[in-house]
Amino acid sequence: MTRAGYTALPVYYDRWQKSYGKDYSTLIAPRFYATLQRYQVPVSTFADVGCGTGTLALMLAQRGWKGFGLDASEGMIREARAKVSGSDGHVQFLQQDMRTFTLPGPVRVISALFDVMNHLTRLRDLNATLRAVHRGLLPSGLFIFDTNNEHCFTTIWNKTETIEHRDFTIILHNTYLPARRLARCHVTILPKQDLRAHREQEVVRERCYTRDEMTETLAAAGFRVLEGEDFNFTGGPGVGDLKTWWVAQK
DSSP states (O other), X not given: XXXXXXXXXXXXXXXXXXXXXXXXXXXHHHHHHHHHHHTTOOSOEEEEETOTTSHHHHHHHHTTOEEEEEESOHHHHHHHHHTOOGGGGGEEEEEOOTTTOOOSSOEEEEEEOSSGGGGOOSHHHHHHHHHHHHHHEEEEEEEEEEEEOHHHHHHTTTSEEEEEOSSEEEEEEEEEETTTTEEEEEEEXXXXXXXXXXXXXXXXXXXXXXXXXXXXXXXXXXXXXXXXEEEOSSOOTTSOOOEEEEEEEO
C-alpha cells in the first residue's frame, strides 16, 4: 500500500500483532541490531520506511537513535504519534509515500521491515522507492530490509487464517498467483466488544521479487548489495526460510 495507505488496520494492528505472542518488530529486532553491530554502525540517525504504528522506530529512539518513521497511512501515523513520549521524542513520524519520500536531511541507516518492499507490486515503483532511499542516505549509509520470498508466498499466502482476539476477529483470505508472482490478502475485521462498530475490510497486495530482480534493481539505484540471505524469522521448526534479509550500501 503506497498512496492512501491502510485505513481499517491501524486501530487493530498492534493488538493483532501481539495475538501471535510477539509483534514482528520485537521478533526481528535482534537480527536488526546484530546487522548494525556487524557493520560497526554507531548510534546515529535513521529512517524507518513503512513504519506502521512506529514500534521499531520507537525502539531505536529509546536506544538513542534520532530519525523518522514514514508511512503512507494517515491512520498508522496517527497511532505511532500517540505512542511518542519521553526519549521517544528522538523520532518524528511523517505521512509520506515511500516512492517519493524526502527527509529533512540524510541519515545513516534506512530500514523497511515486515515485507514493506513486497507492497510495491510494480517494478517501476520498486525502482522509484530504491532511488528515494538512496537520496535519503548519507554516503556509505545502509539500507536494511526484508522481503517475503517464494517459499513464503506458496506456503502462507494460499490459505485462509482466522485470528481470534478478545476484542475482534480477523479473517485473512490469502491467494497467490505464481505465474504473475502476485499475492492478495482480503482482511475482514469483526469487532466483538463495541456493538456500534461495523465489519471492516482491507486488501493487502504484494509481489514476490526474485533475488535477481531485487539485486539488479538495487544496483541500478546505486547500491552495492552486501547481504541477501533467506531466514526463518519465527524460529519454529518445519516452517522453512520464509523471508530474505537484505543489506545494501550506498
